[in-house]
Amino acid sequence: MLACSLTKGPQVVDHKRLTALPEVNINDIDLSILSHTHEDHFDQRAQQLLDKQLPFIVPTGATKQLAAQGFSNIHELDWGQHWHLAENGYHIEITALPASHSTNEDISALLGRGNGYWFTFSHANWQKTLYWTGDSFATTRLLESLNAYPSPDIMLPHMGRVGTSGPLGQISMGAEEVLDLMAVIKPNLTIPIHHSTYQLYLEPIQVLLDRQSGVAGKIQLLSSGEIYNVD
Numbered sequence: 397m398l399a400c401s402l403t404k405g406p407q408v409v410d411h412k413r414l415t416a417l418p419e420v421n422i423n424d425i426d427l428s429i430l431s432h433t434h435e436d437h438f439d440q441r442a443q444q445l446l447d448k449q450l451p452f453i454v455p456t457g458a459t460k461q462l463a464a465q466g467f468s469n470i471h472e473l474d475w476g477q478h479w480h481l482a483e484n485g486y487h488i489e490i491t492a493l494p495a496s497h498s499t500n501e502d503i504s505a506l507l508g509r510g511n512g513y514w515f516t517f518s519h520a521n522w523q524k525t526l527y528w529t530g531d532s533f534a535t536t537r538l539l540e541s542l543n544a545y546p547s548p549d550i551m552l553p554h555m556g557r558v559g560t561s562g563p564l565g566q567i568s569m570g571a572e573e574v575l576d577l578m579a580v581i582k583p584n585l586t587i588p589i590h591h592s593t594y595q596l597y598l599e600p601i602q603v604l605l606d607r608q609s610g611v612a613g614k615i616q617l618l619s620s621g622e623i624y625n626v627d
Contacts, residue, residue, distance in 0.1 A: 418621030431530030495532035554590035556597030
């Protein structure tokens with residue numbers, strides 16, 4: 397349940413999960429990247445099971461919450477800042493991008509600082525780019541930031557039209573907003589996420605699939621736990 401006060405912001409108690417947690421060996425995780433710390437992104441089970449020394453990349457201001465939960469290897473990335481990983485000739489550059497949880501700036505501020513992320517994966521002459529939106533809308537600030545980048549190979553948009561029945565109004569994209577964003581940044585492939593896992597996600601993903609005809613780029617829907625291989 398997400399309790400909310402317009403003066404104090406969201407007080408997360410718990411969210412009802414609708415899909416099973418995919419099997420994953422948490423010992424294989426080298427790095428955790430959070431768009432923001434709302435419970436449907438960093439739930440109680442993750443807080444309990446993840447190694448407290450696991451490196452985290454988080455938005456500005458999130459350190460206090462994670463530290464209170466016992467995590468100690470926390471790295472805040474402000475918008476425009478970078479993080480680099482390199483091993484055996486493989487390189488990943490991660491850049492934090494703006495993420496606005498609402499088109500209303502006051503409500504977005506109430507819901508807390510969030511990040512989207514731009515990933516550049518490279519090895520020798522091979523390179524792929526990925527844009528992960530976080531819980532965001534295509535605000536002017538975000539689109540101006542994305543002007544510095546080419547069309548991504550892959551986009552991961554957060555969906556679900558969360559909040560459309562509550563006091564804060566719509567606080568995540570639905571099919572309409574994702575299709576509009578695709579038309580602007582023209583990803584080669586869009587893999588929607590944040591649409592079926594929790595009860596608070598209100599718009600069925602089928603709405604996007606039904607409306608995708610004629611849109612530039614491919615939409616690929618993955619089932620929970622499915623792995624998509626990129627050439």
